[in-house]
Amino acid sequence: MLEVQDLVCRLGTHRFHWNFSVPEQSFLAVTGPSGLGKSSLLNALLGFLPSESGRICWRQQDLSHASVAARPFGVLFQRDNLFEHLSVEKNLSLGLSPSGRLSGVMQEQLLEAARRFQIDDLLKKRAGALSGGQQQRVALSRVFLQNRPVLLLDEPFSSLDPGLRRDGLDWVQELQREQKTTIVMVTHHLAEVREAASHVLEGVSSDQWTQYPA
Amino acid sequence: MIQRLAFLPTAVILLTLALAGVGLILHPGQGGALVSYFDAWFLQILKFSVLQATLSAVGSVLLAVPFALILATRPFRQQWLIQGLMNLFFIMPVLTVVLGVVAVFNDWFRVFSLTGIVVAHLYLNVPYAIRLFWERLSQYSQTHAQVAVTLNMTAWQRFRVLKLPILIDAFRPIFVLIFLMCFSSFTVVLTLSGGPANTNLEVAVFQSLKLDFDPKGAAFYAFFHGLIAFLILFFLGRRDQFGIEFNRLTERQHATATDTQWLAIAVLLFVLSLPLFGLTVDALSAPFAGSSRFGQALTTSLLLALGSGVLATVLALCRSLSKQQGRFTRFLDFGLLVLPMMVITTGLLLLTLKLHIAFKMTFFLIIWLNALMAMPLIITPLQSRIQLYHRRYQPLAESLGMPARTRLGLIYLPAVLPLLPWAMVLSMVLSIGDLGVAALLGSAQFVTLPILIYQAMGSYQLVLASQLTLILLVICAVLLLAAEWIGGRLRYA
Numbered sequence: 001m002l003e004v005q006d007l008v009c010r011l012g013t014h015r016f017h018w019n020f021s022v023p024e025q026s027f028l029a030v031t032g033p034s035g036l037g038k039s040s041l042l043n044a045l046l047g048f049l050p051s052e053s054g055r056i057c058w059r060q061q062d063l064s065h066a067s068v069a070a071r072p073f074g075v076l077f078q079r080d081n082l083f084e085h086l087s088v089e090k091n092l093s094l095g096l097s098p099s100g101r102l103s104g105v106m107q108e109q110l111l112e113a114a115r116r117f118q119i120d121d122l123l124k125k126r127a128g129a130l131s132g133g134q135q136q137r138v139a140l141s142r143v144f145l146q147n148r149p150v151l152l153l154d155e156p157f158s159s160l161d162p163g164l165r166r167d168g169l170d171w172v173q174e175l176q177r178e179q180k181t182t183i184v185m186v187t188h189h190l191a192e193v194r195e196a197a198s199h200v201l202e203g204v205s206s207d208q209w210t211q212y213p214a
Numbered sequence: 215m216i217q218r219l220a221f222l223p224t225a226v227i228l229l230t231l232a233l234a235g236v237g238l239i240l241h242p243g244q245g246g247a248l249v250s251y252f253d254a255w256f257l258q259i260l261k262f263s264v265l266q267a268t269l270s271a272v273g274s275v276l277l278a279v280p281f282a283l284i285l286a287t288r289p290f291r292q293q294w295l296i297q298g299l300m301n302l303f304f305i306m307p308v309l310t311v312v313l314g315v316v317a318v319f320n321d322w323f324r325v326f327s328l329t330g331i332v333v334a335h336l337y338l339n340v341p342y343a344i345r346l347f348w349e350r351l352s353q354y355s356q357t358h359a360q361v362a363v364t365l366n367m368t369a370w371q372r373f374r375v376l377k378l379p380i381l382i383d384a385f386r387p388i389f390v391l392i393f394l395m396c397f398s399s400f401t402v403v404l405t406l407s408g409g410p411a412n413t414n415l416e417v418a419v420f421q422s423l424k425l426d427f428d429p430k431g432a433a434f435y436a437f438f439h440g441l442i443a444f445l446i447l448f449f450l451g452r453r454d455q456f457g458i459e460f461n462r463l464t465e466r467q468h469a470t471a472t473d474t475q476w477l478a479i480a481v482l483l484f485v486l487s488l489p490l491f492g493l494t495v496d497a498l499s500a501p502f503a504g505s506s507r508f509g510q511a512l513t514t515s516l517l518l519a520l521g522s523g524v525l526a527t528v529l530a531l532c533r534s535l536s537k538q539q540g541r542f543t544r545f546l547d548f549g550l551l552v553l554p555m556m557v558i559t560t561g562l563l564l565l566t567l568k569l570h571i572a573f574k575m576t577f578f579l580i581i582w583l584n585a586l587m588a589m590p591l592i593i594t595p596l597q598s599r600i601q602l603y604h605r606r607y608q609p610l611a612e613s614l615g616m617p618a619r620t621r622l623g624l625i626y627l628p629a630v631l632p633l634l635p636w637a638m639v640l641s642m643v644l645s646i647g648d649l650g651v652a653a654l655l656g657s658a659q660f661v662t663l664p665i666l667i668y669q670a671m672g673s674y675q676l677v678l679a680s681q682l683t684l685i686l687l688v689i690c691a692v693l694l695l696a697a698e699w700i701g702g703r704l705r706y707a
Binding site: 046069086099100 | 606607609610612613614615616617619620624625628629
């Protein structure tokens with residue numbers, strides 16, 4: 001269970017207050033008008049936005065003081081999910097080892113993930129030279145390789161056309177089923193994810209959020 | 215680890231200043247009390263230092279403003295070329311301009327005089343001042359211009375309301391910057407002074423040490439020079455108002471220049487190319503007789519430039535990794551460019567003389583000091599690039615738990631790699647044209663290309679001096695072109 005207990009954060013003049021919980025292996029869609037703090041919630045979970053009070057717990061363990069890397073989260077941001085100047089292979093290797101140096105076994109894992117996400121012919125290409133859809137698959141396969149128990153998604157497919165957005169969501173659901181991942185996904189298009197989501201967290205104002213089943 | 219690397223340049227700068235200070239205090243000089251140097255000669259030097267710097271700065275600003283106003287009317291396709299030419303005048307060896315001014319204007323007026331010094335300073339500083347005013351005026355956007363037209367504002371009202379406040383705002387920092395650079399001018403004043411009446415503090419330090427061997431006098435003049443420059447910089451110059459940087463990523467423009475802009479460009483090109491043209495004509499007027507020490511001077515200059523280039527690039531790279539840009543570090547970085555380097559050089563020379571290691575350290579000290587002079591000019595582009603990558607990729611790097619060493623190797627070094635050849639060559643070009651530091655530190659046997667040029671001028675071999683300067687200029691051009699080519703290949707690799 002991912003529990004966010006009376007978490008209060010401040011960003012400029014905005015005061016955010018969140019209080020919700022997500023059962024393991026479920027899919028929480030975070031929605032609401034712009035400016036309420038949907039992305040800030042993910043930043044707070046990741047530890048980029050310091051909290052004034054409250055706790056973030058994963059499997060009853062308090063994460064409030066854990067470093068970003070020590071938290072159980074994989075993440076896909078709205079943009080800049082890949083180091084565009086590096087090759088696809090190097091980007092993927094960083095999902096397996098933070099230093100990017102791989103053992104033989106890890107190399108095998110990387111190739112397998114690349115085949116699975118149909119990007120094995122792109123491995124030597126520079127990430128910046130790929131199309132939006134290809135970049136999406138590379139970023140997803142890196143998340144797949146990271147194999148974190150919770151995946152945070154900050155509208156990573158919003159700049160893509162509806163077909164690619166649908167594909168992206170299919171990949172996420174497949175990843176959720178296979179790796180038993182808990183998903184927290186920020187979205188402006190609730191209708192698009194309603195089928196996939198098990199819970200919805202909807203912002204009414206920056207310090208008032210309602211949680212309900214999808 | 216990254217922050218420790220970033221501290222290295224600060225440590226080097228502080229160490230340099232501290233050692234120079236110790237050298238000035240513990241100078242090996244003998245003789246009377248310091249008060250004996252407060253004489254009519256000192257007042258004459260002080261008066262001349264201020265006079266030539268004031269005339270040069272006022273002239274530079276007054277000439278630059280009309281050109282900047284015209285060039286900033288609207289962005290145009292060829293502006294990168296004009297900006298590049300202006301940058302070139304800032305980095306090209308000072309001796310090029312000096313010999314060019316001699317070649318062109320010697321028949322018109324006495325160039326070995328205050329007038330010659332001011333004209334050479336104008337050539338060095340007007341292009342730079344134009345660029346700074348132009349950059350400021352570009353803040354006034356096309357949208358503002360359109361709004362002003364819809365409000366039925368006349369041309370004068372538009373100037374008064376939109377452009378004049380920007381010019382007034384930019385005037386003081388640009389004036390102070392140019393004043394300080396001219397106040398600390400060495401090569402121009404040494405070569406064009408035409409006699410002891412036209413001596414500034416920087417040249418007085420050199421003469422005290424090299425001609426009179428009076429370390430105490432040198433320490434006295436150096437101290438006053440340092441004090442005045444520091445006070446001006448501290449009270450009048452705020453770093454954030456200056457822009458000593460060479461932004462290479464100019465946005466491409468699509469509009470062509472207006473007729474007035476073309477006219478301004480033509481006048482600028484004509485006036486700026488005059489000394490280069492004069493120098494070339496002078497140099498080609500006779501076959502190159504050469505000099506017995508030419509090979510030695512060329513090798514020494516290239517080795518010194520290479521050493522300074524590498525050191526400046528390493529230091530600038532370390533500094534650009536720094537997350538925090540405090541006022542103190544900015545002041546240190548920037549101060550090195552306008553604080554008189556001769557003062558620091560004198561301090562270090564006096565210290566090495568005291569320790570009896572002066573001539574063993576010559577090579578190393580020249581590399582060290584030239585690197586410190588070049589560093590402020592190359593920090594900003596490297597820093598902007600690193601900060602851009604930092605903003606883009608820091609969240610991703612943290613979420614992936616990448617260690618500092620991996621971030622350095624996979625994010626920051628690739629970010630600055632295409633700029634490194636350019637940064638190194640810019641430092642090399644600045645170093646290869648240096649006369650002051652090398653002339654002060656070098657023994658009679660020590661010779662670089664600029665020293666050889668100065669010696670040729672001193673023995674009235676102006677054609678030989680022009681020929682050697684032309685060779686120096688060609689080396690600089692080849693280095694800059696090579697840097698562009700290598701940088702381009704790294705960018706698209």
